[in-house]
Amino acid sequence: MSQTASIKDVATHAKVAVGTVSNVLNYPDRVSQRTKERVLNSIAELGFVRNDAARQLRAGQSRTIGLIVLDVGNPFFSSVARAAEDAAAALGSVVLVGDSGQDASREAHYMDLFQEQRVQGLLLSPVGDVAERIRTLRERGVPTVLLDQLADEDHCSSVSVDDEGGGYLAARHLLDIGRRRLAFVGSPTIRQVAHRLKGAQRAVGEVEGADMEVLDSAGQTVLAGRQVGNALVERGPAGRPDAVFCSNDLLALGVMQSLAMLRTIRIPEDVALIGYDDIDFAISAVVPLSSIRQPTEALGRTAIELLNEEQESGGTKHRAVVFTPELVVRESTAGSRS
Amino acid sequence: MSQTASIKDVATHAKVAVGTVSNVLNYPDRVSQRTKERVLNSIAELGFVRNDAARQLRAGQSRTIGLIVLDVGNPFFSSVARAAEDAAAALGSVVLVGDSGQDASREAHYMDLFQEQRVQGLLLSPVGDVAERIRTLRERGVPTVLLDQLADEDHCSSVSVDDEGGGYLAARHLLDIGRRRLAFVGSPTIRQVAHRLKGAQRAVGEVEGADMEVLDSAGQTVLAGRQVGNALVERGPAGRPDAVFCSNDLLALGVMQSLAMLRTIRIPEDVALIGYDDIDFAISAVVPLSSIRQPTEALGRTAIELLNEEQESGGTKHRAVVFTPELVVRESTAGSRS
DNA sequence: CGTACCAACTGAAACGATTCAAAGACATAT
DNA sequence: ATATGTCTTTGAATCGTTTCAGTTGGTACG
Known part of the structure; x- marks a missing residue:
């Protein structure tokens, strides 16, 4: 039936240009009150929902962060994952969780998948030897933070516990x-x-x-x-x-x-x-x-922080944070x- | 540096048309052995990785299934999630897990998110009253299966336990x-x-x-x-x-x-x-x-099955499966x- | 009145894949 | 030699956004 309305449909319905609709969505200040209202009405009327794939394609990067853990069933990891999700949400990102089950091939599978998705970055609790893989990822603009494992500081960021x-x-x-x-x-x-x-x-x-x-x-x-x-x-x-x-x-x-x-x-x-x-x-x-x-919450939160630092530095600066267990x-x- | 090579770069490098590269990836049989090899070599050499956003945009749908649970920290749900992931993987799909934390607004947030992602379908263990929401989702081509909650059969599919x-x-x-x-x-x-x-x-x-x-x-x-x-x-x-x-x-x-x-x-x-x-x-x-x-594994597995049935029937046929507890x-x- | 400036808006050009009608190459049958 | 068919390859059109150079219309200022 209505399937899905595109931004073009909204533009037609509100009698404005597509660029204007996009601006209403992304830069509301650039648009006058009157048109904004008209556009928002049309959006509501047509039930328009942004197509994330298109946005991502244009933007070149997603708002998604990949997280690969050894076992989601393990409360340690689910706790870390939850903390990471919360921290990411505060930055407007979503965390996708993959479970390697301590299997190197599943780990590789998720890495491929996340790379296809052009994730913002990767948090990885590695199984196999991933140093080489991480290097290529960084070259392609996907910063990686090692989770629960110390990394060589001039090579990769990491959050771990001693x-x-x-x-x-x-x-x-x-x-x-x-x-x-x-x-x-x-x-x-x-x-x-x-x-x-x-x-x-x-x-x-x-x-x-x-x-x-x-x-x-x-x-x-x-x-x-x-x-x-x-x-x-x-x-x-x-x-x-x-x-x-x-x-x-x-x-x-x-x-x-x-x-x-x-x-x-x-x-x-x-x-x-x-x-x-x-x-x-x-x-x-x-x-x-x-x-x-x-300290699981600190681990998850810090991992996201470090990922952010990596992104901002363009993957040049690394930091290894080590927490002390108790x-x-x-x-x-x-x-x-x- | 190399950032990311596109299919066009691969085509140039292998001296073929973009369509051919796409065929190598999606319909290998349509391509002759010789060209296939040349293309695969170029792919390896350039380190090409498919851009999922572009593929999805064109395809109109993703290979992702959304799952919203009440609490991922609860082993019951993590077990169901894992079963669903395995079943989905067998069909070439990925499951994205969202945690509503029994909060209706977080639930709504994830529903929005998944809709923006144009997920294949949604598995939902609902908090609030979502009947209306599910109806609109189906109209827009996103089938939903209720998880751990019985649904009216002529309204929506569901997997639950008595x-x-x-x-x-x-x-x-x-x-x-x-x-x-x-x-x-x-x-x-x-x-x-x-x-x-x-x-x-x-x-x-x-x-x-x-x-x-x-x-x-x-x-x-x-x-x-x-x-x-x-x-x-x-x-x-x-x-x-x-x-x-x-x-x-x-x-x-x-x-x-x-x-x-x-x-x-x-x-x-x-x-x-x-x-x-x-x-x-x-x-x-x-x-x-x-x-x-x-029966958590059965719940997760069946949920994916029902989602599949919904998709194949175009969201017209619903089924409610009820398991018996022990x-x-x-x-x-x-x-x-x- | 002319000029400058500004805010608001426009619409075409990307992004990177898939699809598909059409063309090309070659072999076989008539 | 021509027609027919099969297999392979081509490249333009498309998906739905965002971006950005450019247009419009209005106001302020000298």
């Missing part, structure tokens, strides 16, 4: 409450996880007689955690660590589920457990979960045993 | 384990919540001597739940209900946190607690949470007291 420091904090805490046989659970192929592991190893190295084994998990989800937990249960009391540090809270909750299933293993008495991210659900776990808190102690690591 | 049935299931279960003083927690201004409440009231009406009070929560989050929980704690044992039905799991987890803080209230002995949605975290709660499970019993409502 993962090694966080790892150290977590392990140090487990050692402080008297544990000596630690286990680290995570997928060290993910850079953030590798850093957390490194920090934890440093803490372990500082304490005589302490050691830590590394349990590679298949993914970073509750399910993956449950699998690791089951493996631990099967080992029997003698072979089990007395403290477990999981590289994120989902894993930790999964491990906790498995351990708690066997009523004989007590948390924290037999096994202390600490996670990472401090998601909302950590506090309401079977045993409230100790964790490392990351230890949150709850029951899962309460008290000391010794 | 909320009243779910509410009945939950309350009936509380009554079955011997509870008589129920409380319902939620914001009945949200339609889904109102239906769950209605179902619960039906169940209560069937049992002699049972009653249920309604506690209005400010929102549907863990935080809102904690507030309600604190209020319950302050009442003292005599004034407290012996069973609480929360309209979603986030609320239930919040209530649980508050109640568990006071070590004197035992779950389920003193207060039985049941949530709704069966999110992943329900099982790992302090006291594993009973809940009503909704009771999941865990410790928070275990055993009987009487």
